[in-house]
Amino acid sequence: MNILVIDDEDGLRRSLCAYLEDLGYDTLDADNGKAGLEAMRKVLPDLAAVIVDLNMPVLDGYGFLQGARAEAPELPIIVLSGVGVVDDALQAVRLGASDFLTKPLHNLSILDHTLGKVMEKARLIRENKEYQTNLEQLVRQRTAELERTRRQIMHRLSRAAEYKDNETGHHVIRVGEIAAVLAKALGLDEASCANLRDCAPLHDIGKIGIPDEVLLKPGKLDPVEWKIMQQHCMFGCEILGPLTSKEEAHSSCENWSAKDPDGNELLDLARILALLHHERWDGSGYPFGLKAEAIPLEARIVAVIDTYDALASERPYKKAFPEEKCLEIIRESSGSHFDPQVVEAFFENTDIIRSIRIKWSD
Numbered sequence: 268m269n270i271l272v273i274d275d276e277d278g279l280r281r282s283l284c285a286y287l288e289d290l291g292y293d294t295l296d297a298d299n300g301k302a303g304l305e306a307m308r309k310v311l312p313d314l315a316a317v318i319v320d321l322n323m324p325v326l327d328g329y330g331f332l333q334g335a336r337a338e339a340p341e342l343p344i345i346v347l348s349g350v351g352v353v354d355d356a357l358q359a360v361r362l363g364a365s366d367f368l369t370k371p372l373h374n375l376s377i378l379d380h381t382l383g384k385v386m387e388k389a390r391l392i393r394e395n396k397e398y399q400t401n402l403e404q405l406v407r408q409r410t411a412e413l414e415r416t417r418r419q420i421m422h423r424l425s426r427a428a429e430y431k432d433n434e435t436g437h438h439v440i441r442v443g444e445i446a447a448v449l450a451k452a453l454g455l456d457e458a459s460c461a462n463l464r465d466c467a468p469l470h471d472i473g474k475i476g477i478p479d480e481v482l483l484k485p486g487k488l489d490p491v492e493w494k495i496m497q498q499h500c501m502f503g504c505e506i507l508g509p510l511t512s513k514e515e516a517h518s519s520c521e522n523w524s525a526k527d528p529d530g531n532e533l534l535d536l537a538r539i540l541a542l543l544h545h546e547r548w549d550g551s552g553y554p555f556g557l558k559a560e561a562i563p564l565e566a567r568i569v570a571v572i573d574t575y576d577a578l579a580s581e582r583p584y585k586k587a588f589p590e591e592k593c594l595e596i597i598r599e600s601s602g603s604h605f606d607p608q609v610v611e612a613f614f615e616n617t618d619i620i621r622s623i624r625i626k627w628s629d
């Protein structure tokens with residue numbers, strides 16, 4: 268461990284160094300503040316403490332303190348000041364001195380004691396800092412883990428949504444990926460886009476509750492079957508709603524803008540998307556017949572993409588349509604089924620949308 272001694276009195280400097288070496292320290296010395304700063308820089312990572320005189324030529328102790336504090340905020344620095352100049356010592360402490368001793372030093376053991384004190388304090392500060400940094404890192408790590416787990420669960424759950432009528436599960440991934448692209452194009456912030464990407468895949472989770480005879484029917488649904496099919500929105504909302512009771516889960520559909528009691532914003536968004544992805548811009552959709560901006564933007568986005576992806580995919584009741592036909596239907600439905608702004612964003616991003624469909628093809 269190095270101790271740097273800075274004093275312009277050669278005799279004192281030498282005897283301080285000799286004393287410190289007897290105590291087992293390695294010493295460096297300088298006879299003014301400027302040379303002291305240079306010596307400090309050379310050994311800084313291994314420098315345990317500095318002892319510095321105040322009155323010196325070239326650069327005095329105050330100048331050294333200012334320079335040293337800028338470069339080494341935690342370094343223990345003990346100031347040596349003349350007798351009866353308490354103001355000087357106070358000024359030095361204000362500039363960041365860790366402690367001060369008055370000259371002459373009749374008994375050098377006071378130096379040993381003071382050194383021990385300031386070095387112990389520096390050690391505690393360093394340890395505390397390390398502890399805090401570790402703690403912060405741990406919290407960051409755990410938060411990221413929690414976040415990842417939440418998103419993973421949303422993804423895995425979304426697989427259940429299309430397990431029966433769309434076995435690869437890629438439809439829901441495509442809907443999520445494309446939804447995030449449109450959300451970004453429509454000016455949503457990064458967090459909202461990420462949330463949408465993770466929640467949009469759950470929009471059809473309620474299909475779990477639809478009997479296979481209806482869901483997997485190869486042909487057109489009759490009016491009774493169609494009524495049953497439409498319930499998948501409510502079912503989805505209830506599945507994602509509060510766990511307290513079925514009644515509360517059900518009422519979370521009527522009060523769909525109320526927050527999740529557990530404060531999980533991903534569940535809030537997923538629930539709203541499950542409930543409202545079949546609403547239509549002109550008010551002719553289900554389950555409520557909400558109109559235009561009364562439908563949350565995220566649900567308006569998912570409506571366009573869900574339809575586009577369903578059109579372009581094979582379903583138990585339909586063949587896949589060629590891309591041109593799918594685009595034509597989307598374009599024609601702007602202003603009736605769909606929010607015109609979302610359709611516009613869709614057509615500005617057809618290249619990205621195509622590449623996502625290729626990446627996640629069935």
Ligand code: C2E
Binds near residue numbers: 574575584
């Ligand atoms: P899905 O298969 O995921 O379709 C999602 C949405 O894509 C449909 O919502 C509709 O808006 C659009 N879409 C799908 N195919 C066509 C089509 O051939 N032409 C047009 N113009 N749009 C289409 P929608 O209509 O509310 O249906 C919701 C769900 O109900 C569908 O989800 C599907 O699971 C089921 N479904 C709808 N029609 C039939 C049908 O004729 N037979 C059977 N078995 N199921 C149907």
Ligand code: SIN
Binds near residue numbers: 487
């Ligand atoms: C149906 O009435 O069978 C469904 C109509 C549609 O696909 O929108």
Ligand code: SIN
Binds near residue numbers: 498520554
């Ligand atoms: C529905 O139309 O399916 C349900 C609407 C409601 O619960 O108010």
Ligand code: FE
Binds near residue numbers: 470499
């Ligand atoms: Fe749906």
Ligand code: FE
Binds near residue numbers: 470471573577
């Ligand atoms: Fe869908």
